[in-house]
Amino acid sequence: MAAIRTLGKLCQQSQHQVCKLHTSALRQDAVVVSGRKLARQIREETQVDVEKWVLAGNRRPHLSVVLVGDDPASHSYVLNKTRAAADVGISSETILKHSDISEEELLDLIYKLNADHRVDGLLVQLPLPDHIDERVICNAVAPAKDVDGFHVVNVGRMCLDQSTMLPATPWGVWEIIKRTGIPTFGKNVLVAGRSKNVGMPIAMLLHTDGRHERPGGDATVTISHRYTPKEQLCQHTKMADIIVAAAGIPNLITADMIKEGAAVIDVGINRIQDPVTGKSRLVGDVDFEGVKKKAGFITPVPGGVGPMTVAMLMKNTIKAAKNVLQIPAERTEQQRAVSVVGHS
Structure with a gap:
């Protein structure tokens, strides 16, 4: 009787091992998620949204990008962003500044762009030179134009589960x-x-x-x-x-x-x-x-999250264009106060 039980256990173990081998043989590689394909879908959605906005009688959304210095990677990223903007029907400009620009000069440029009603989305490409405080610069961009989502107000709203x-x-x-x-x-x-x-x-x-x-x-x-x-x-x-x-x-x-x-x-x-x-x-x-x-x-690198970043930036730009009608522009004094708080 004991021999029969032992034989039964051996059979069960054998079946289990065969099952494991069969399962491993059927195991396929992971699904490689194409960020490029998803980004293309999102850009097509954004293009439709932009054209509806323009056909309704509104001005075409405009993105201003401030690029400081000559870092090759930053220049490549900005070029990808402006090309994507053109692809979805958003007008854009790249404002180039030398790496020795002072923080005060950069802030003055940002305040000028904040006050420009033709500018819907505004971003300052990071990283910045060491002598410039990135947090001060991020907080200087008007929250309604902050397509990077880095302003303390937008970060706070995100953390509170609010639309932003x-x-x-x-x-x-x-x-x-x-x-x-x-x-x-x-x-x-x-x-x-x-x-x-x-x-x-x-x-x-x-x-x-x-x-x-x-x-x-x-x-x-x-x-x-x-x-x-x-x-x-x-x-x-x-x-x-x-x-x-x-x-x-x-x-x-x-x-x-x-x-x-x-x-x-x-x-x-x-x-x-x-x-x-x-x-x-x-x-x-x-x-x-x-x-x-x-x-x-x-997700692969490259071709995974990278293209999605640019696509979501375009989504934020059309959102910014619509926000202009809903959020009054902040006064320069208020913007300066926010940047001073971020700097302290």
Whole structure:
């Protein structure tokens, strides 16, 4: 009798192993989410919105971009933004300033653009030279024209789940998740990176109440940062249904750190030297080739979050054009007061 029971257990184990082998053989790579394709859809929606706005008798939306210095990456980003604007029917201009411009001169330019009724959306390309306080500059842009969503008023409204200008990259991540059909309600999320312009807003969008004025994702969110020990980071990533990598560290997230079927959104943009070719190339914060064999969804770099950032910026610009009719322009004295508070 004992021999029969033993034989039965061996059969069960054998069947279990065969089942596991069969399952692993059927395991497919992650769905690679094309940010370019989603961004194209959003830009088409924006183009329709812009044309409806113009046909209703309104002035064509206008975006002003202030570019300080000669950083090649910044110039490339700005060119992508102005090309996207033209593509959706938004007029734009790039105002170039030398890197030695003083903070006061830059503030005066911003106040002038704030007061210009022809300017709907306004952004100052970051980063800025070291002698200029970025927070002061972000707070100087009128909240109704702040298409980057960096003004303290817009950040505060976002944190209070109110309608506002959302930062373009976090909003792009949110749209990727929603439009791909990745569930967030009650899910565990790990956001790697706590920057005020990317990591923190992404966490806010994902964890806040879905019933509020600005609906959130109702997820349980953990934020890691540079001082999170690697072993703790691994514990959090292995529990996460969604991982958003936005730390600026190449190959931070590897296959052994994630659970089977997790959604992995790679926000990182890192330029490294290819050990084989010796040429520089762009990579994210995720080991793409390794992780895609285990994840359920993954975004590539390039071609993932980047195009979405530009697309959401266009959405914010048409929103800014409509806000001009609803939010009275602030007086220069008020703007200066806000920037002084941000500087103190």
